[in-house]
Amino acid sequence: MKMRKTDLGVVAFMYLVCAYFYSQTITFKADSQTYPKFTIILLFALTTLYLLQMVVAAKKHGVESGVKEVFKDFQPAQFFVCLLGAILYVVLMHFFGFYISTVIFMAAVLLYLRVPALYTVIAIVAIVALVYFAFGKFLGVRLPVGTVIKALR
Amino acid sequence: MLETLGLMGAGFINALTPINLLMMAGGVAMGIIIGCMPGLSAAMGVALMLPLTFTMKAETGLIVLGAIYCGAIFGGSISAILIHTPGTPASAATAIEGYQMTLRGKAGKALFTACYASFWGGLLSCISLYFFAPLLAQLTLKFRSAEYFWLSIFGLTIIAGVSGKSIVKGLISGAFGLLLSTIGLDPVTGAKRVMFGQAYFAEGINTTCALIGLFSMSQVFILAEKKITARAQATKFTDKMSLTRDERKLIRPTIVRSWLIGNIIGILPGAGAAIACFLGYNTSKQFSKHKEMFGKGSIEGVAGSEAANNAVTGGSLIPTLTLGIPGESVTAVLMGGLVIQGLAPGPELFGKYAPMTYTFFAGFVLVQFFMLGIGLLGCRGFAQISRLSDAILIPCVTVLCCVGSYAIHKNILDIVVMMTFGVIGYLMRKFDLNTAAVVLALILGPIGEKGLRNALKSSGGNPAILFSSVVCWVLIGLCIVGILSPIFMAKLEAKAEKEAVAGTEEDVEKLTEEDSV
Numbered sequence: 001m002k003m004r005k006t007d008l009g010v011v012a013f014m015y016l017v018c019a020y021f022y023s024q025t026i027t028f029k030a031d032s033q034t035y036p037k038f039t040i041i042l043l044f045a046l047t048t049l050y051l052l053q054m055v056v057a058a059k060k061h062g063v064e065s066g067v068k069e070v071f072k073d074f075q076p077a078q079f080f081v082c083l084l085g086a087i088l089y090v091v092l093m094h095f096f097g098f099y100i101s102t103v104i105f106m107a108a109v110l111l112y113l114r115v116p117a118l119y120t121v122i123a124i125v126a127i128v129a130l131v132y133f134a135f136g137k138f139l140g141v142r143l144p145v146g147t148v149i150k151a152l153r
Numbered sequence: 154m155l156e157t158l159g160l161m162g163a164g165f166i167n168a169l170t171p172i173n174l175l176m177m178a179g180g181v182a183m184g185i186i187i188g189c190m191p192g193l194s195a196a197m198g199v200a201l202m203l204p205l206t207f208t209m210k211a212e213t214g215l216i217v218l219g220a221i222y223c224g225a226i227f228g229g230s231i232s233a234i235l236i237h238t239p240g241t242p243a244s245a246a247t248a249i250e251g252y253q254m255t256l257r258g259k260a261g262k263a264l265f266t267a268c269y270a271s272f273w274g275g276l277l278s279c280i281s282l283y284f285f286a287p288l289l290a291q292l293t294l295k296f297r298s299a300e301y302f303w304l305s306i307f308g309l310t311i312i313a314g315v316s317g318k319s320i321v322k323g324l325i326s327g328a329f330g331l332l333l334s335t336i337g338l339d340p341v342t343g344a345k346r347v348m349f350g351q352a353y354f355a356e357g358i359n360t361t362c363a364l365i366g367l368f369s370m371s372q373v374f375i376l377a378e379k380k381i382t383a384r385a386q387a388t389k390f391t392d393k394m395s396l397t398r399d400e401r402k403l404i405r406p407t408i409v410r411s412w413l414i415g416n417i418i419g420i421l422p423g424a425g426a427a428i429a430c431f432l433g434y435n436t437s438k439q440f441s442k443h444k445e446m447f448g449k450g451s452i453e454g455v456a457g458s459e460a461a462n463n464a465v466t467g468g469s470l471i472p473t474l475t476l477g478i479p480g481e482s483v484t485a486v487l488m489g490g491l492v493i494q495g496l497a498p499g500p501e502l503f504g505k506y507a508p509m510t511y512t513f514f515a516g517f518v519l520v521q522f523f524m525l526g527i528g529l530l531g532c533r534g535f536a537q538i539s540r541l542s543d544a545i546l547i548p549c550v551t552v553l554c555c556v557g558s559y560a561i562h563k564n565i566l567d568i569v570v571m572m573t574f575g576v577i578g579y580l581m582r583k584f585d586l587n588t589a590a591v592v593l594a595l596i597l598g599p600i601g602e603k604g605l606r607n608a609l610k611s612s613g614g615n616p617a618i619l620f621s622s623v624v625c626w627v628l629i630g631l632c633i634v635g636i637l638s639p640i641f642m643a644k645l646e647a648k649a650e651k652e653a654v655a656g657t658e659e660d661v662e663k664l665t666e667e668d669s670v
Contacts (some may be wrong), residue, residue, distance in 0.1 A: 010584050014325060021332055024347045032344045034609065035602040036335040043328035050321045070583050074378050082377035083576075086370075086551050090568050093555070106548045113381060113544035123545050131556050139208050141560045 003058035004066030011054070014047040078113070085109050097146030102128060161283065164511030168519055173213055177516060180217040181523040184224020185531070189232045189240045189539040192376055192546065195225035196482040196589070200368040201550070203361055203490055204557035211494040212509045216516035218490050222483055223275055223466050223520050226426055227528055230267040230459055232539040235260060235390075240539065243426035243462040246434035250447065250454030257450050260390035262400075266455045268528040269396065270408055274460035275521040277412040278419065278467025283514060285420070287503045289475040294500050298607035299619050303628035305601030308478040309594055310635035319585060320636060326587040330594025331601070333358055340599050341606055353566050360595050362558045362567050364489050366574025367581075367588040368482070370554045374579035376543045383542065394529060396452070404456040407437045411460035418461070419468020421638075425481035426462040431649035433461025467517065474498050474510070477597070482589035485596075492596055 018040050025036040085105060092101035103124055110120040135141040167173070180202075187198035198221050206214030229244035234251030247267060254263035296304065309327040336347045337357030348354040396404075411433035418429040437457025438447050447454055470487075472478045477498035479485040491498065502510045558571035578588045605619075612618035619625060 006584065010322075010325075010586070014329065017329065017332065021335070021347065028339075028346055029342070029344050031342055031606075032339040032346060034606060036332070036346065038605065039328060039331040039335060039598075043325065043332055046321060046325045046328050050319070050325060053319075053321060071378075073380060075380055078381075079374070079378040082547055082551075083374065085548075086373070086572060086575075089551065090555065090565070090572060093568070094565055098556070098559075102552055106552065109548040109551075110544065113547065115542070115544045119545060123549060127549050127552050131552070134205060135556055135560055139205065139560060141556075142563060143556070144559065144565060 001057060002061045002064040003054045004064055004069070006066035006070050007050075007054055011047055011051050014043060018044045018047070081112055082109060085112075093144050093146065095146050095148045097149045098131075098143035099128060100146065100149070102131075157287070160507050160511045161515070163508060164513075164515035165518075167212065167508065167512040168216065168515035173216055173512075173516060174519070176209070176213055176217045177220050177520050177523045178527065180220025181224040181520060181527050182531070184221035184226075185228035185231070185524075185528065185535050186224075186538055187221065188225035188228020188244075189535050190541060190546070191232055191236075191238045191240050191539070192543055193240075193372065193550075194368075194482075195222055195229075195241055195243075196486050197368045197372050198225050199483055199486045199490070200364045201553055201557060203364060203486065203493070204560045206490060207493070207561065210509075211496060211506075212512040212516065214490060214494060215487075215513045216520070218487050219466075219470075219513065219517050220520045220523065222487065223463065223517075223524055224527075225483075226462055226466060227268065227271040227275075227459070227524055228535065230271070230455075231264065231532060231535050234263045234267060234455075235536050236539065241426075243430050243465075244458070245427065246430040246458035247455055247462075249434065250451045250458075253448065253450035254452070254455070255390070255450075258390075259392055259450060261392040261394040262396065262452065263450070263455055264390075264532045265394040265396055265529065266400075266404065266452045267459045268525060268532070269401075270404065270411070270456035270459040271463040271528070272521050272525040273408045274412050274415055274463035275466055275524065276518065277409075278416050278464040279514065279518045279521070280467075281416050281420070282467040282470055282517065286471050286475050286514075289471060290500045290503045293476060295624055297622075298604045298611065299621065300604070300624050300628060302601050302604030302608060302619065303625055303632065304476065304478070305597040305604065307628050307632045307635055308476075308597050309590060310632045311478055311638070320640070322585055323587045323590055324636070326581065326590035327594050329586075330591035331598045333591070334595050334598025335602070340603060351566075353564070357599075358595060359558075359561065359567055359570060360489055360592070361493055361561050362571040363574045363595055364486055364592055365554050365557050366571040367578035367592055368486060369550060369557075370571060370575025371578030371582055371588065373547055373550050373554070374575060375582065376547055379543070381542065381544045390533075394532065400452055403443075404453055406440070407453045407456045408460040410436050410440065411457045412464045415461035415464025416468040419465035420471050425469070426465040428645060428649065429461040429465045430458040432645075434458040435649050470517075474502055477600070479589075479593065482592075485589045485593050489592060489596060 021036060022040050025033050025040065085108060089101055089105040092104060106124045106127065107120060110123060136143060183202065184198060187193045188195060199218050202217065202221055206217050225241060226243050229239050229241035230247045230251065231240065233239040233244040233248035234255055237248055237252040239245045239248050251263045251267065254260060334357065336354055338344065338355050339346055414432050414436060415429040418432065434454055434457045437453045438444060441447065441453050443451065443453065469481060469484045473484040473488050475498060477488065479488045488498065496502065496506060554571060555568050558567045559565065561567055581588050608618050609616065
């Protein structure tokens with residue numbers, strides 16, 4: 001199997017994690033350092049082993065980008081809209097509470113994904129009802145009210 | 154002996170309360186819905202429903218999770234039979250014969266066979282759960298700190314190689330998870346460690362949020378990155394959902410063989426339902442007196458695959474509940490549910506918490522009956538649900554992930570952590586890292602740390618204590634086996650899959666020739 005350049009990102013990320021945790025670990029009391037150091041060494045050693053495997057693979061079978069294989073059929077616009085939508089949903093929830101933000105988020109995403117209006121309405125009503133009864137009534141969870149709504153009250 | 158029988162009886166009495174029965178029915182239905190939708194997995198379903206079990210009694214919560222697990226494994230067969238798309242990898246072999254039966258107008262018979270075989274596979278697997286689990290749990294009584302350290306490492310080596318293509322990448326995932334488990338206060342001295350300046354992280358990373366993020370939210374991102382296309386229409390079937398007396402007699406030996414295969418595969422950490430279904434299918438073909446039916450829609454093929462994958466459920470609970478070593482992602486999530494309820498796998502479950510454990514076991518037995526009933530009655534409806542578009546699933550699952558994470562501590566930061574783990578999980582899956590290993594490391598990390606530090610403390614810092622007992626050496630040996638087992642399992646799966654596909658292709662060719670004649 002060819003070495004994938006994309007895996008270099010995995011290796012770099014793991015080394016960065018090791019470096020960050022090591023920089024933090026040396027500030028702990030001696031007793032508290034034992035286990036974090038053990039796990040850092042373990043992660044570092046395994047990452048280095050993987051890097052060596054990659055070098056061997058590159059020499060034996062050559063190198064490929066890996067981007068095509070990893071992101072096959074990737075729809076960037078759709079993916080980032082959904083990702084940003086999810087992040088905005090959490091932000092909206094903080095300000096406007098669960099129910100308002102859920103309706104806005106679901107309507108926006110469903111419309112963007114071209115779900116027919118009738119199904120959009122059914123999906124929103126079903127999810128809001130499910131959460132209301134399962135979490136609100138059955139579990140007694142007080143869902144976020146939102147800072148703006150709180151202030152308006 | 155009498156005491157155990159008493160506990161078993163009491164377990165059934167406790168499991169038969171109205172609330173438990175209601176939860177079993179709800180869990181099975183939810184599991185079947187999740188299982189029959191291609192794109193959603195059993196692990197994802199169990200993770201998503203985990204927060205709903207927090208306020209329940211431990212046994213009720215575990216029964217719900219067990220019901221979702223069993224329902225999802227069976228549910229995968231519905232879409233496999235009707236639209237030739239396995240809802241879960243565990244039903245991949247069912248699609249071979251099941252869809253052929255559908256094409257021949259025998260979808261009802263195929264679904265009945267799947268349901269009937271799943272029921273018996275699951276039910277018989279409970280026998281080994283009842284008898285082997287307490288025995289194995291007794292073994293852990295001999296464990297001291299050093300052994301617990303090695304046990305945590307063994308658990309990680311086992312799960313690290315399960316789903317990924319590279320064992321080293323699986324191990325890297327486990328080590329990454331172990332490092333994340335050091336976030337928060339030191340479990341021994343209480344000193345502050347990596348907390349990113351937030352008191353929120355004092356108790357470490359919330360395992361449930363990590364679970365939901367790694368299994369459920371990451372799946373949303375996986376669905377969102379692909380072009381959304383309409384699912385194939387589920388075949389509307391008109392034939393009767395039943396088997397004749399002769400047909401039932403025909404599949405009986407197949408079910409027994411597949412039960413044994415599935416059960417052993419389930420007990421073996423590192424193997425899973427996806428391997429069991431192909432082994433069950435191949436064995437049914439080898440022993441069949443009607444080999445000519447394979448590839449044309451053999452009920453023995455469907456029964457062999459379905460009995461084996463459901464027999465895995467009971468078997469896989471044995472190492473999970475006794476040693477704390479889940480063999481696959483679903484049982485890793487289930488173990489998360491157990492830990493969140495404040496329970497630890499091991500002898501305590503069969504001593505101090507025996508009534509709870511035996512109630513769960515009894516519930517697990519009863520769940521199989523619900524699976525049979527709900528499966529048979531609701532097949533037509535579930536078939537329609539399996540067509541639900543990813544476009545609708547994406548926002549719905551996102552909302553459920555957020556609410557589920559929030560419900561734990563009623564803190565919006567939990568949603569942020571879940572979302573972060575969702576992105577981490579997505580990237581891990583893209584780069585063939587193992588999300589189940591991270592979850593297990595988050596659970597086993599503190600156990601391993603306490604074991605290591607207490608062992609070193611008792612020996613005055615001498616690491617030789619980690620190699621001082623026979624049990625330690627056995628566990629070290631098992632760690633090595635654990636690292637090497639994925640190579641063997643991958644070969645076994647590839648061989649079974651190749652044999653199943655090759656055999657079927659030959660049969661289809663013969664069939665085409667016959668048809669053309």
